[in-house]
Amino acid sequence: MISSSSVSESQASILNKTKGRSLNIVNFRISIDFVVIDIYKYTGIEEGKVKRVLKKLLKLYDKNWELIEEENYRALADAIFEEDDTIEEEKKKGSDHNPGHQDDDMDEETLVNEPVRPFKRLRKGGHEVNQPGNVTESPVARAEGSSISTQRAVIKDKGKRPMVSDGGFHPMQQQVTTAFQLVMPKDEPYTEDMFASGLPQYEPPIGVLNPKPLTIRSIPVQNDGSGGENGKKSSEDHNREGRTDGVAFSPGEVVTDNELATVQSSSNVEVATSPTGEVKLSLSCNLASRRSNFRLPNIDDVIKLTEAKCLHTYKINDPNFSVMKLLRNMCESFLELGTDETDESQDGTVNLSTLDVLKRSPARNALGASRENVSISSCTSNGVVNGECHISVDASQIPIGVPLTSLDGYAGKDKDRDLEDHNTTNSKSLVVASPCEMDPGDLRSLHYINDISKGEERVSIPWLNEINSECPSSFHYISQSIVFQNAEINISLSGIGNSSCCPNCFGDCLSAVEPCICARETGSQFAYTTAGVVKDVFLEECINKTRDPQQLCTYFCGDCPLERSKNDVCLEPCKGHIKRNFIKECWSKCGCNKQCGNRIVQRGITCNLRVFFTSEGKGWGLQTLEDLPEGTFVCEYVGEILTCTELYKRNMHDKSRKDTYLALLDADWDASGALKNEKALCLDATHYGNIARFINHRCFDANLIEIPVEVETPDHRYYRLAFFTARNVNAMEELTWDYGIDFDDLDHPIKPFECRCSSKFCRNMKRPITFSGRNPCLTQDEELATNERGNW
Numbered sequence: 001m002i003s004s005s006s007v008s009e010s011q012a013s014i015l016n017k018t019k020g021r022s023l024n025i026v027n028f029r030i031s032i033d034f035v036v037i038d039i040y041k042y043t044g045i046e047e048g049k050v051k052r053v054l055k056k057l058l059k060l061y062d063k064n065w066e067l068i069e070e071e072n073y074r075a076l077a078d079a080i081f082e083e084d085d086t087i088e089e090e091k092k093k094g095s096d097h098n099p100g101h102q103d104d105d106m107d108e109e110t111l112v113n114e115p116v117r118p119f120k121r122l123r124k125g126g127h128e129v130n131q132p133g134n135v136t137e138s139p140v141a142r143a144e145g146s147s148i149s150t151q152r153a154v155i156k157d158k159g160k161r162p163m164v165s166d167g168g169f170h171p172m173q174q175q176v177t178t179a180f181q182l183v184m185p186k187d188e189p190y191t192e193d194m195f196a197s198g199l200p201q202y203e204p205p206i207g208v209l210n211p212k213p214l215t216i217r218s219i220p221v222q223n224d225g226s227g228g229e230n231g232k233k234s235s236e237d238h239n240r241e242g243r244t245d246g247v248a249f250s251p252g253e254v255v256t257d258n259e260l261a262t263v264q265s266s267s268n269v270e271v272a273t274s275p276t277g278e279v280k281l282s283l284s285c286n287l288a289s290r291r292s293n294f295r296l297p298n299i300d301d302v303i304k305l306t307e308a309k310c311l312h313t314y315k316i317n318d319p320n321f322s323v324m325k326l327l328r329n330m331c332e333s334f335l336e337l338g339t340d341e342t343d344e345s346q347d348g349t350v351n352l353s354t355l356d357v358l359k360r361s362p363a364r365n366a367l368g369a370s371r372e373n374v375s376i377s378s379c380t381s382n383g384v385v386n387g388e389c390h391i392s393v394d395a396s397q398i399p400i401g402v403p404l405t406s407l408d409g410y411a412g413k414d415k416d417r418d419l420e421d422h423n424t425t426n427s428k429s430l431v432v433a434s435p436c437e438m439d440p441g442d443l444r445s446l447h448y449i450n451d452i453s454k455g456e457e458r459v460s461i462p463w464l465n466e467i468n469s470e471c472p473s474s475f476h477y478i479s480q481s482i483v484f485q486n487a488e489i490n491i492s493l494s495g496i497g498n499s500s501c502c503p504n505c506f507g508d509c510l511s512a513v514e515p516c517i518c519a520r521e522t523g524s525q526f527a528y529t530t531a532g533v534v535k536d537v538f539l540e541e542c543i544n545k546t547r548d549p550q551q552l553c554t555y556f557c558g559d560c561p562l563e564r565s566k567n568d569v570c571l572e573p574c575k576g577h578i579k580r581n582f583i584k585e586c587w588s589k590c591g592c593n594k595q596c597g598n599r600i601v602q603r604g605i606t607c608n609l610r611v612f613f614t615s616e617g618k619g620w621g622l623q624t625l626e627d628l629p630e631g632t633f634v635c636e637y638v639g640e641i642l643t644c645t646e647l648y649k650r651n652m653h654d655k656s657r658k659d660t661y662l663a664l665l666d667a668d669w670d671a672s673g674a675l676k677n678e679k680a681l682c683l684d685a686t687h688y689g690n691i692a693r694f695i696n697h698r699c700f701d702a703n704l705i706e707i708p709v710e711v712e713t714p715d716h717r718y719y720r721l722a723f724f725t726a727r728n729v730n731a732m733e734e735l736t737w738d739y740g741i742d743f744d745d746l747d748h749p750i751k752p753f754e755c756r757c758s759s760k761f762c763r764n765m766k767r768p769i770t771f772s773g774r775n776p777c778l779t780q781d782e783e784l785a786t787n788e789r790g791n792w
């Protein structure tokens with residue numbers, strides 16, 4: 001066996017004699033013979049073997065002598081060793097296949113025409129050495145303005161198992177690229193150990209757009225888990241060969257000179273920054289297979305289309321939204337998070353590198369991630385984790401997520417807040433969590449942190465737990481109710497007659513001289529003001545009906561579907577339902593436009609809200625982050641539309657559940673005597689629902705009032721149950737709703753709970769009893785209201 005060092009000894013001679021050989025066929029054979037003789041002379045390796053291996057290597061390296069010469073014929077030596085190993089293995093297997101001779105009949109013409117990639121990764125002392133497959137040495141890496149493609153290609157090779165040639169034809173990958181040139185990715189086999197090794201996985205970009213040669217020369221950073229060391233090595237290699245003038249930085253390294261430092265992430269985002277605050281983002285994604293007809297689009301068109309997609313897909317309706325602002329925010333976040341402000345010593349912030357809270361709680365699943373960094377706003381006074389998190393997916397531990405710190409500034413802010421208003425963010429409140437292990441599936445739960453609606457709503461709805469480490473229980477967020485199974489809802493345009501819509505209207509019905517037919521439901525007066533809130537008079541009527549102490553608005557069914565669903569044989573008398581006022585909104589068959597002032601609920605949530613963990617023991621609740629004037633639409637109660645029978649069966653199966661997420665659609669049950677089971681409906685938000693499922697109960701003086709809203713069908717057995725503010729509500733106040741629960745009715749689908757609403761009208765409170773039997777806190781009327789209220 002020869003040692004690699006014995007090959008090295010021959011370097012001077014061989015190197016001098018073979019260097020710079022051209023690759024035409026005439027001198028090709030001479031070159032091979034020349035090298036073979038020299039190697040035999042200095043190493044004693046059998047000539048035939050050297051020749052065979054060299055031929056194969058030339059083929060694989062596309063006859064690139066420079067690469068074979070490098071490191072004193074290291075590639076050749078390794079290939080010879082490898083062949084020995086392969087032969088040994090084959091012998092052991094008893095195979096009669098002789099790999100050593102498989103290419104013997106390979107002619108030079110074939111070598112010229114069929115360049116293929118190296119069949120095995122070359123290694124030196126456990127470290128990768130440069131080779132054709134590694135772009136650190138490839139012509140691509142040397143091309144001006146090809147930094148992005150270079151970085152990506154380098155990353156692609158990280159940690160991969162030695163590649164095995166499939167013997168097929170592979171187009172030449174390493175082409176010199178210029179600015180604006182499309183770089184096709186290499187076809188690289190994915191091997192199992194790439195995933196097992198936990199190394200970053202990269203998708204090859206379909207193309208790289210370099211508007212102009214970047215001022216940074218990209219430096220490959222070895223993202224193989226060994227930190228910046230390998231990256232530095234690559235950098236040194238480059239510098240040695242005069243191929244780069246950049247510097248690679250590891251996360252945490254202080255950038256001292258004025259060059260841009262590049263950091264590559266395990267995502268397809270690459271960020272470069274300089275100490276002077278310049279930040280560059282590079283995004284790559286593999287959206288589809290290569291497109292042969294691809295041509296470079298105009299960048300302004302790309303931005304416009306992206307914005308249109310954002311408006312459409314994410315329901316961003318802020319006219320000030322701009323992709324460029326978003327990207328700028330991202331750059332600012334990068335700088336903000338990269339600035340050393342996370343030490344405990346500074347401004348009350350805490351570095352949660354071990355982040356015990358996350359380790360303990362299910363939030364760990366939501367926040368932690370291998371190779372993912374999560375920065376989270378922290379309430380340092382009690383070490384509580386704020387759900388308004390900043391997530392970055394970054395192997396190099398540099399958070400690069402779009403900041404949501406502006407959520408802190410939501411309170412009292414105008415809805416049309418400018419994305420540029422980033423100065424209100426409080427970077428001092430940021431902490432950076434160490435990367436934790438995370439399954440890819442858990443990535444989904446990351447949505448929960450910043451937006452419990454997972455993008456289903458027009459606004460993001462974060463959650464916050466300042467009390468303990470609990471996370472909201474899992475459910476599917478939906479923004480519109482969906483039929484579970486048997487509910488009979490007739491939503492069809494043909495079901496809407498001309499008396500139920502305003503086909504001749506146009507523009508905004510609220511600005512018409514006469515209220516249109518859609519206002520008939522509300523006494524020929526629209527229920528909404530032009531400011532988009534419910535009119536005082538109408539609101540008061542609704543509130544009075546709900547808080548009706550004499551139960552004047554309560555009706556009793558002769559054959560109550562709710563009681564029927566509980567027990568079909570021995571019917572209990574109806575406990576009563578509130579006959580409510582409806583609002584009717586214009587809809588699809590109406591002639592007005594979507595911005596018509598009589599379309600409020602159907603537009604969805606626009607307030608800034610937050611799900612938070614209550615301190616009174618009510619579990620999670622909903623709060624507003626901005627002041628809400630009286631009559632403001634907050635949200636509708638969304639869930640699965642069930643018949644009462646289905647609900648009853650469901651509850652029978654799941655008796656253990658503590659919380660109930662239920663609303664009856666019983667505002668108009670009395671209309672037609674005995675209601676069919678399929679028409680007696682309710683909304684169950686236990687498994688599918690929206691943020692309304694977090695609204696807690698408050699007896700009597702809740703700040704929300706529920707109003708039935710007719711949108712899609714004039715049939716009042718199905719309607720949207722919308723919540724409006726019953727009074728002016730201040731930012732940060734909890735939003736509450738009177739469930740109308742009778743705490744003594746143990747049979748009711750809403751399971752009674754120990755009420756902690758802290759209202760002085762609480763119907764479940766253990767009140768101090770005076771000798772008169774009255775609650776001293778309440779007036780006689782209030783006492784009456786409290787005692788009488790509680791029926792459904």
Ligand SMILES: C[S@@+](CC[C@H](N)C(=O)[O-])C[C@H]1O[C@@H](n2cnc3c(N)ncnc32)[C@H](O)[C@@H]1O
Binds near residue numbers: 658
């Ligand atoms: C629709 S859920 C409200 C959200 C719920 N707190 C949670 O954590 O998901 C209704 C449940 O919340 C609890 N709840 C609501 N209001 C309450 C109150 N005033 N006092 C105590 N618990 C309450 C009860 O367990 C009830 O069944």
